[in-house]
Amino acid sequence: MLLDVVDQYDDAKKALFHDLLEKVILSVAQHEDHKKILSFLCKVGIIDINEADKVVTFGVPNEFILTQVKKFFSKSLKEAINETYNPHFTIKFAMYPKFATNHNDLLIDIKKLLNIKADVK
Secondary structure, eight states, X not given: OHHHHHTTOOHHHHHHHHHHHHHHHHHHHTTSOHHHHHHHHTTXXXXXXXXXXXEEEEEESSHHHHHHHXXXXXXXHHHHXXXXXXXXXXXXXXXXXXXXXXXXXXXXXXXHHHTOOXXXX
């Protein structure tokens, strides 16, 4: 199963997914609200690229995030993959509960990437 394989990715594959995710987020940030991106995409990462099926799979930690990401970001994530990776690819989502924690090699620091200052309050 895909979720079991993710833990066995080598550093090169993790770096590829991490770098692609940064490019995707930067692309999405050109058209979407940064606070909304921070709220819903901070625990979303790329967990697979299937070259044969031309699909990039995004992992999401739970049903709530899955619903919100599909609602607000499906189109912009697909467009970002087409712009930054390959114009012939589509996207899909899979539950990946390990993204519920803040530390994971496949996640990125969106605050740092987008230079979002912490809210004062």
